[in-house]
Every structure is written in C-alpha cells, then in structure tokens.
Amino acid sequence: MKGVKKQDLPYKICAECGFPFVWRKKWEKNWAEVKYCSDKCRGRK
16 A cells, blocks of 8 residues: 555445454455454444
C-alpha cells in the first residue's frame, strides 16, 4: 500500500459495532480475515 493516499485505502465495517475502519499496516498480511475494528470489539463478540 505504499504511495496510496489515506482516503484511497480500503475499508471494512466492523462486525460488532458497525463502525467503518480503514486498512492498517499491521493487518497487511491478514486483511482478508480482519472482522473487528479493535480488541474491545473482538472481545465482545
């Protein structure tokens, strides 16, 4: 995702809270499996 503007990054909707969240570098290798925006939402599932 090098050289991509912030507004052009892919995003998803959190499965728990419904909040839209954008791609982060730490999710680069497993973006397809990311479902929750935070650890807090993942814990509430």
